[in-house]
Amino acid sequence: MRMRDNDKGQTAVEYLGIIAVVVAIVLAITGTDIGETIYEAIVDQIDALIS
Numbered sequence: 181m182r183m184r185d186n187d188k189g190q191t192a193v194e195y196l197g198i199i200a201v202v203v204a205i206v207l208a209i210t211g212t213d214i215g216e217t218i219y220e221a222i223v224d225q226i227d228a229l230i231s
Contacts, residue, residue, distance in 0.1 A: 209215040
């Protein structure tokens, strides 16, 4: 039976993949009306808490 190496934690490639996905999501949200809708909803909720 072959011994497996100890794989601990994430590799740099996995971190880069996660960062790429997050950047793609942020760009998609900011480049569409969805981003404005989310922003307005957050601001409305903050206003409701303050008032």
